[in-house]
Amino acid sequence: MTTKEIKQIHDINPIGMMRAKQVLELVPFGRASLWKFAKSGQFPQPIRVTGGITAWRNQDVIDWLEAQSAANDAEV
Template sequence: MSNQTNVQAASLPQSQASYGYMRQKELMTLVPFSPATLWRKVKDGTFVKPTKLSTRITAWNRTQVFEWLKQQEGK
């Protein structure tokens, strides 16, 4: 089983703002893996670390997520 992730350029939304934060529900529409794999990649340091906005709200920096997705296109 390969740990490499293939991301197609078409999966990157052109109309969405590339700044601010996104929650996990939105993030899952952009990445080709499950929530469990997302958290494993965060723990392993192979995916963008989320920011704790409050005690109950965790979100990812949009700019960092889109940069990560672009890096995966070349792999």
């Protein structure tokens, strides 16, 4: 994980939620994969805020990013 990516993780307020567009700025895959991974359990599940709006808990995304970073560090 690069210094820029680590800074992005630390810039996220753990309290709050973010929409798919914001999540996609932090992950190395696209919209279709985001939904596929969330559905399969490889990425945190979004929360349905209202009928047509879903969002991810910031802390869930932070935890996932940190776990990916730790897994990558262990492989090296």
